[in-house]
Amino acid sequence: MTQTSIPHGADSEVGTLQTVMLHRPGPELKRLTPRNNDKLLFDGIPWVARAQEEHDAFAEALRARNVEVLYLTDLLTETLASPDARNHAITTGLAGLHLGDTMRTYLAHALRDASPEELTGYLTAGIRNDEVRGGFGLVTSLFASDDFLIDPLPNLLFTRDSSVWIQDRVAITSLAMPARSRETQLTELIYTEHPRFRGTRKIHGWHHEHVEGGDVLLLAPGVIAVGVGERTTPAGVERLARQVFHADLAHTVLAVPIAQERATMHLDTVCTMVDVDKIVMYPNVADSLRAYAVTVADRGERDTDLVLDVADAEPFLVAAAKAMEIDTLHQIDTGLDPVTAEREQWDDGNNTLALAPRVAVAYERNDETNDRLEEAGIEVVRIAGSELGSGRGGPRCMSCPIAREPLPVD
Numbered sequence: 001m002t003q004t005s006i007p008h009g010a011d012s013e014v015g016t017l018q019t020v021m022l023h024r025p026g027p028e029l030k031r032l033t034p035r036n037n038d039k040l041l042f043d044g045i046p047w048v049a050r051a052q053e054e055h056d057a058f059a060e061a062l063r064a065r066n067v068e069v070l071y072l073t074d075l076l077t078e079t080l081a082s083p084d085a086r087n088h089a090i091t092t093g094l095a096g097l098h099l100g101d102t103m104r105t106y107l108a109h110a111l112r113d114a115s116p117e118e119l120t121g122y123l124t125a126g127i128r129n130d131e132v133r134g135g136f137g138l139v140t141s142l143f144a145s146d147d148f149l150i151d152p153l154p155n156l157l158f159t160r161d162s163s164v165w166i167q168d169r170v171a172i173t174s175l176a177m178p179a180r181s182r183e184t185q186l187t188e189l190i191y192t193e194h195p196r197f198r199g200t201r202k203i204h205g206w207h208h209e210h211v212e213g214g215d216v217l218l219l220a221p222g223v224i225a226v227g228v229g230e231r232t233t234p235a236g237v238e239r240l241a242r243q244v245f246h247a248d249l250a251h252t253v254l255a256v257p258i259a260q261e262r263a264t265m266h267l268d269t270v271c272t273m274v275d276v277d278k279i280v281m282y283p284n285v286a287d288s289l290r291a292y293a294v295t296v297a298d299r300g301e302r303d304t305d306l307v308l309d310v311a312d313a314e315p316f317l318v319a320a321a322k323a324m325e326i327d328t329l330h331q332i333d334t335g336l337d338p339v340t341a342e343r344e345q346w347d348d349g350n351n352t353l354a355l356a357p358r359v360a361v362a363y364e365r366n367d368e369t370n371d372r373l374e375e376a377g378i379e380v381v382r383i384a385g386s387e388l389g390s391g392r393g394g395p396r397c398m399s400c401p402i403a404r405e406p407l408p409v410d
């Protein structure tokens, strides 16, 4: 397969969206049970057929706005057509699993014999003990029949978290929760081996300190906010900052502490950009959200030689406006009544996906937030999310922008 090189990248959250990577929910969601849903980071057991309908409608809403929709599993299957990529996927996929030599050796052979489509299925939906046809031994006998030899990846749905484009580079993230850590092996493989992305320069990586894409907001060209909480660590932000400064992808990184709890697992669960100077934000944190502006004090040869300047913490909106060189970053809130705001924040009311300045996709259920967005002049493209929402993620979480038009320079 050959492909001419297509420009990819994004310098903001709101430039007109051109290409996005989604993951249509599939067999991996059918692996969820009341016994494993907590460990697999789902709040319930979704009705898979309905989740697929909702997701198809989401993809259609994007295509209707001329957005090219790529699916992660299609890209993965195309990638796995290459023998080198297959070997790499199998070796890295099995390396971290504690299966014993008998089962690991059997699985390595069985996966090598699988077609690219089948291999994609095994790597994303996992393999249960009662689904293998060989490698029988102690592991087979002592595992329960429905124990997973390879765990499923139901959170692939949230493509935002496993890679982030910053200008023309892609950051392979490092996911904090064990249930998700294998996802970035797949995104790394796609961006390394798929003909469409070959030659793309990468930063970060799954072997580095934890950074999740849901915490990374491209506030404006050159200004990146990174949430630090349950998923992204202080050392993760420092590592990312060094790399983006070294590659001249940004001049300021704002490190934004957020509560280490599930409701606020990523910065994009409390705020997302909907225009070049407007952000929808959970009012219950708006007053307390603070940011440490990180800039370069002195350059060096390598990213590790950079001397970073870390300013004292300031209110987030103040620090952001300063770094973005605008008078005010206007806040649209999720309703002033704290209980409504809390309900809509939990249901991803703040988690919007901008298709262009002042156009955003949002879950239809968050009436109050959506009304407030419209009052502020934002066109809201409403989508259903009754089943999709059971994984606790909204339109932004479910999308990885691969190309956005650059914002005009004034």
Ligand SMILES: NC(=O)NCCC[C@H](N)C(=O)O
Residues within 6 Å of the ligand: 040, 041, 042, 155, 158, 160, 161, 177, 180, 213, 214, 215, 265, 266, 268, 269, 391, 392, 393, 394, 396, 397
């Ligand atoms: N950016 C996001 O907020 N992503 C949502 C991730 C939800 C997923 N169930 C998780 O817990 O990681």
